[in-house]
Amino acid sequence: MKNLLDLAIEAAVKAGETIEEIYKHDNFELEIKQDNSPLTKADTAANTIINTFLKTTPIPIISEENKETDYEERKHWKKCWIVDPLDGTKEFLKKNGEFTVNIALIEHGKPILGVIFSPISKELYYANVLDKKAYKIIVDENYKYSDNLFDEAHRIIPKKTNDSLIKVVGSRSHMNDDTKVFMKELSANYPSIEIIPKGSSLKFCLIAEGKADIYPRFAPTMEWDTAAGQAICEAVGIHVISKSTFEDLSYNKSNLLNSHFVVSNHTFVFDKK
Template sequence: MATAVLTLPSDIIESVINIASEAGRTIKSIFEQGQFEQHTKLDDTPVTSADLAAHQLIYQSLTQLTPDIPILSEEDADIPFSQRAQWSQYWLVDPLDGTGEFIAGSNDFSVLIALVQNHKPVLGVVYAPMKEVCYFARSGHGAFKRQQGQDTQIHSQRQGEILKVAVSRRQDPQDVLKLFTKKQDVELIRLGGAALKSCIVAEGQADCYVRVGPTGEWDTGAPQVIIEEAGGKVLDIDLKPLTYNCRESLENPNFIVVGRNQWNWAKLLGI
């Protein structure tokens, strides 16, 4: 039987921010030392000792914070759907989003923690340890950016005529440009780390982020709350909402993060 959804205290997000920050400091220490182990997982994606150290810290801390809420982490995702299907709420974690960036020596990586209730993310924290920046949101309470101890509410409604699109540094830009009907009106912003690209849409530095290629639900859970509370949306390429823990596979479809809801995205994408 599915567990009842708990009414969590409003200040729990501060506890989650602290957990993400502590995990980020662990990753930062390993990054700066420049000594880490690297392996390839069964899905041919890389994992490092930093991913695993952050996972262990987050898992232990969340278990202590909310012992009755299960945890689904990228580094511990081999949980049968028959078991996950019973969850009405759970923590969804990517201990190190941007492992490829970490390995390459780039600063564009972050720690992601989301709380999902009834298949929808309702709390999200994205912490970028090398920049010491935290993005966070709770459903119905707005989205915020914390930097140097100051919280600023963020909004996704950027002004300007040219469409600014955030894409991965490692992605062929043609894979993204071919999705748009007017390629000459698109300006690309290259950045590593899936979550950080979503967050620059949330704070109005870009109009959208298009992801073509495999990602997991842990890549979008935390950013989705932030972008939605900032006024945007996270949709698949057919402009349908993403789902969480609704099927055996935890892989996302290709998706787009949009910040300007007043634009006709169906027309821009030729749908």
């Protein structure tokens, strides 16, 4: 498992290096995909790099930018990689720096390893769910990082929550009426609410670090948007709960679209009416 996590970390950082180079030179070569989402040169370049690393393993790959394998084949996979080579393409185009590389390893539908790398802030998050440990380091400007990745000094553990203040993290690009209603309902239980806007999978990281308390997502996401973030959260004891099943999100489904969900380090139960 450590070797696989090391490999995913190296792949994410190398992809991030290429993404930043394209970002700095404004060489986006923007296209619009069939689902009306943006695709840039950075998405495809990062995907090629990540695939080069992950294909050295016998584990199949689900990536936003790969051709989707038919479920009749996928349903027999015990393990698979799930990759978003550039999560937050809209943030990339806005040049606000809040985009990431996401790589997760899934076993029997559950994330067991996760890596999230932010090429601009150089924040690298990684986790082994089975060991119940998540870590964070800062990669240097030359994309070098410590050999002591699994030092206790790098571990992240959610801080104790403040019952008088709830910090709600939301998407910069997908804040909608359902989310606003949800936050209004929270105000009935918490004297003070602070809203923290953040793009891409960094929202999961804020929850895992204890810098935010709840991330409600009542807009469409795909499995590659959430798998790595869920791994990092689950490694520190935080769950990503589906609004449809009231259970943890699962992966390598017949339909790769997620249900709406909430990530919370507070005791939280959906209204099941």
